[in-house]
Amino acid sequence: xxxxxLTSLTCSSCEREYPATIPQTVCQLCQxxxxxxxxxxxxxxxxxxxxxxxKPHGMWRWAELLPVGDPKYIVSLGEGDTPLLHLxxxxxxxNLPKLYLKDESRNPTGTFKARGLAAAxxxxxxxxxxxxxxxxxxxxxxxxxxxxxxxxxxACIVMPRDTPRANLAECRIAGAEVxxxxxxxxxxxxxxxxxxxxxxxxxxxxxxxxxxxxGKKVMGYELAESFGxxxxxxxxxxxxxxxxxVGMWKAFAELEALGWLxxxxxxxxxxxxxxxxxxxxxxxxxxxxxxxFWQDARTIASGLRVPKSYADxxxxxxxxxxxxxxxxxxxxxxxxxxxxxxxxxxxxAAPEGAATLAALSQLIxxxxxxxxxxxxxxxxxxxxxxx
Amino acid sequence: xxxxxLTSLTCSSCEREYPATIPQTVCQLCQxxxxxxxxxxxxxxxxxxxxxxxKPHGMWRWAELLPVGDPKYIVSLGEGDTPLLHLxxxxxxxNLPKLYLKDESRNPTGTFKARGLAAAxxxxxxxxxxxxxxxxxxxxxxxxxxxxxxxxxxACIVMPRDTPRANLAECRIAGAEVxxxxxxxxxxxxxxxxxxxxxxxxxxxxxxxxxxxxGKKVMGYELAESFGxxxxxxxxxxxxxxxxxVGMWKAFAELEALGWLxxxxxxxxxxxxxxxxxxxxxxxxxxxxxxxFWQDARTIASGLRVPKSYADxxxxxxxxxxxxxxxxxxxxxxxxxxxxxxxxxxxxAAPEGAATLAALSQLIxxxxxxxxxxxxxxxxxxxxxxx
Numbered sequence: 001x002x003x004x005x006l007t008s009l010t011c012s013s014c015e016r017e018y019p020a021t022i023p024q025t026v027c028q029l030c031q032x033x034x035x036x037x038x039x040x041x042x043x044x045x046x047x048x049x050x051x052x053x054x055k056p057h058g059m060w061r062w063a064e065l066l067p068v069g070d071p072k073y074i075v076s077l078g079e080g081d082t083p084l085l086h087l088x089x090x091x092x093x094x095n096l097p098k099l100y101l102k103d104e105s106r107n108p109t110g111t112f113k114a115r116g117l118a119a120a121x122x123x124x125x126x127x128x129x130x131x132x133x134x135x136x137x138x139x140x141x142x143x144x145x146x147x148x149x150x151x152x153x154x155a156c157i158v159m160p161r162d163t164p165r166a167n168l169a170e171c172r173i174a175g176a177e178v179x180x181x182x183x184x185x186x187x188x189x190x191x192x193x194x195x196x197x198x199x200x201x202x203x204x205x206x207x208x209x210x211x212x213x214x215g216k217k218v219m220g221y222e223l224a225e226s227f228g229x230x231x232x233x234x235x236x237x238x239x240x241x242x243x244x245x246v247g248m249w250k251a252f253a254e255l256e257a258l259g260w261l262x263x264x265x266x267x268x269x270x271x272x273x274x275x276x277x278x279x280x281x282x283x284x285x286x287x288x289x290x291x292x293f294w295q296d297a298r299t300i301a302s303g304l305r306v307p308k309s310y311a312d313x314x315x316x317x318x319x320x321x322x323x324x325x326x327x328x329x330x331x332x333x334x335x336x337x338x339x340x341x342x343x344x345x346x347x348x349a350a351p352e353g354a355a356t357l358a359a360l361s362q363l364i365x366x367x368x369x370x371x372x373x374x375x376x377x378x379x380x381x382x383x384x385x386x387x
Numbered sequence: 388x389x390x391x392x393l394t395s396l397t398c399s400s401c402e403r404e405y406p407a408t409i410p411q412t413v414c415q416l417c418q419x420x421x422x423x424x425x426x427x428x429x430x431x432x433x434x435x436x437x438x439x440x441x442k443p444h445g446m447w448r449w450a451e452l453l454p455v456g457d458p459k460y461i462v463s464l465g466e467g468d469t470p471l472l473h474l475x476x477x478x479x480x481x482n483l484p485k486l487y488l489k490d491e492s493r494n495p496t497g498t499f500k501a502r503g504l505a506a507a508x509x510x511x512x513x514x515x516x517x518x519x520x521x522x523x524x525x526x527x528x529x530x531x532x533x534x535x536x537x538x539x540x541x542a543c544i545v546m547p548r549d550t551p552r553a554n555l556a557e558c559r560i561a562g563a564e565v566x567x568x569x570x571x572x573x574x575x576x577x578x579x580x581x582x583x584x585x586x587x588x589x590x591x592x593x594x595x596x597x598x599x600x601x602g603k604k605v606m607g608y609e610l611a612e613s614f615g616x617x618x619x620x621x622x623x624x625x626x627x628x629x630x631x632x633v634g635m636w637k638a639f640a641e642l643e644a645l646g647w648l649x650x651x652x653x654x655x656x657x658x659x660x661x662x663x664x665x666x667x668x669x670x671x672x673x674x675x676x677x678x679x680f681w682q683d684a685r686t687i688a689s690g691l692r693v694p695k696s697y698a699d700x701x702x703x704x705x706x707x708x709x710x711x712x713x714x715x716x717x718x719x720x721x722x723x724x725x726x727x728x729x730x731x732x733x734x735x736a737a738p739e740g741a742a743t744l745a746a747l748s749q750l751i752x753x754x755x756x757x758x759x760x761x762x763x764x765x766x767x768x769x770x771x772x773x774x
Contacts, residue, residue: 058470077470077490078472083464085464103464106465106495146735148733149729149731150476169735169770170770174730175729342536343536343560344536345537346535346561348556348557348561382497383560385771387553
């Protein structure tokens with residue numbers, strides 16, 4: 001019955017191990033995020049990457065490398081296997097012929113958040129957890145509401161009052177309890193944490209449970225598969241909570257351990273933030289290994305309005321290990337990149353997604369990216385959710 | 388180089404044939420819609436359905452059965468291969484265990500319109516047409532704007548002033564010219580037709596060119612493939628212009644001619660309209676073979692606000708040939724079905740999509756659908772585009 005190679009969880013800081021058979025949150029000793037381990041040696045002997053490629057499409061093709069033991073607990077809306085679009089028109093304009101966009105807006109609920117919540121809700125379902133709470137800048141809340149509804153579980157969504165109205169609408173119609181707070185996602189997180197302690201809700205905050213990142217990592221698997229089991233030279237990714245970057249970096253390590261990569265060159269990871277909220281960029285440029293809380297965070301890209309990620313250390317570690325970089329772009333640059341992408345390539349991206357194109361322009365201008373490199377932008381959501 | 392089995396076009400009424408090598412609109416003699424013919428006997432000998440299933444996913448897996456001769460003209464944003472979701476929770480409530488939803492909101496631009504416009508823009512691209520105009524209730528305009536941008540072609544979108552603002556936003560950001568008119572899609576169609584004659588825009592109105600329906604028919608291929616090359620007993624589909632119903636009915640005939648179906652039982656087609664605009668329902672119940680223009684059309688489902696489809700005769704013919712039915716549901720029923728679907732199954736459907744669930748309730752109550760049947764609802768778009 002068990003199909004997953006999941007073995008245990010390990011603290012990302014002190015490396016203490018925890019069993020994955022009961023609900024887990026963060027490390028009890030040092031409060032750092034936990035990450036999932038798989039029996040990759042055994043998987044290497046028994047799994048065949050090309051057989052996985054032939055399975056019906058979607059994220060659960062990779063079920064052996066995901067945390068759900070029994071497939072009957074999987075809660076799915078058909079997430080994953082988003083298209084990798086070549087961007088020839090913009091590529092010509094900036095002399096970068098191998099430019100691609102991974103269009104995550106094509107997931108259920110219109111954003112990449114669906115992947116993480118599909119994994120986390122499925123695992124919660126398997127572990128018998130029935131009340132799920134999440135603080136959110138918007139899209140993670142919409143995704144939780146949808147997957148909880150699909151699973152028949154209770155959901156409570158805590159979001160800033162100025163979250164885009166699409167997020168409010170999608171949470172409410174799915175039957176979730178919605179609480180709006182004055183302030184930012186950090187204020188929402190505080191309230192969620194209190195409600196979690198007092199009322200027994202399980203807290204699905206980014207990196208305060210170990211499974212959302214497992215759903216996100218599949219973006220890394222798909223990328224490798226799309227490039228014929230090689231990896232592109234550069235990945236440009238918008239960074240709020242950081243699950244996507246950390247997840248993909250984990251995926252690449254797993255693919256290496258599985259022996260599935262044709263070449264083991266790893267991509268340089270570019271973390272993109274908004275000039276109005278750039279804690280990772282600040283820490284990266286200072287050489288710090290943790291972020292400082294960003295005061296008075298402001299940006300139209302609601303998903304980037306995260307003053308300090310719980311996984312700041314992991315994010316900074318991934319960027320540095322990859323020989324990557326962290327850069328900030330202004331709201332004006334995002335809006336202009338959004339128009340550029342829509343009018344040249346037909347993709348109406350979220351401002352967070354458009355931010356990656358704005359960042360690319362900077363990196364082309366200063367020579368950090370060269371014309372022969374394969375570059376993948378991530379559009380994390382649909383622009384339709386922000387109008 | 389040529390990969391398509393396309394041979395010619397035939398008038399759907401007088402059966403006169405037209406070459407597909409030059410731009411075509413409607414039959415020059417009787418003004419009825421033209422439909423595409425393929426060399427299916429030859430395709431039957433050379434094409435292998437299981438080989439098509441193994442190709443990288445998306446609508447263009449079926450390129451041999453689509454109208455573009457040279458693949459270099461294909462304009463794609465990764466449309467097609469939308470998930471077919473089982474709806475176990477609602478199925479239990481209404482005692483219909485084999486209930487499914489084909490979630491077309493997962494296409495580019497968030498609606499099924501992407502399929503038709505991907506096909507039509509690709510063919511226009513191949514035929515050297517550079518200025519495309521469309522009258523629209525909203526979503527077809529958004530799709531044209533995106534595909535025209537992707538292809539580097541000019542687009543002009545004519546829509547009623549009260550079209551949802553998401554549609555306006557997506558057209559404008561993609562760089563299309565947008566004209567809003569007082570009135571309905573029929574008024575928009577008149578203006579588009581004038582501009583087409585006076586300024587040389589090619590008119591992509593529903594069924595006034597032969598290729599949008601070719602993109603839509605792929606929904607029928609995918610359905611057959613998903614059910615192991617059988618077809619479900621019932622398909623419930625919201626009907627505005629009717630391209631989806633007519634396209635799928637054409638697809639089933641083609642699959643039969645190709646010998647790809649394991650069983651040749653065809654589904655009963657249910658056409659769903661709004662009580663505030665139900666010309667097909669009226670004509671169907673009267674036994675008429677054409678629709679009358681519906682006066683004072685009103686419904687929140689903007690895609691169903693079509694007072695008279697250009698393909699009314701074809702739509703009515705498909706419904707009758709399939710031993711189907713046409714029924715109307717109220718806006719209140721749509722909204723209630725929308726909440727039902729979102730809160731039980733996690734899908735936030737467009738009102739047009741939710742209308743199919745409302746119709747299903749009627750058909751279960753009156754016994755037209757029995758508990759053992761496989762029933763597929765079509766969610767044609769994302770609810771996020773209507774808030």
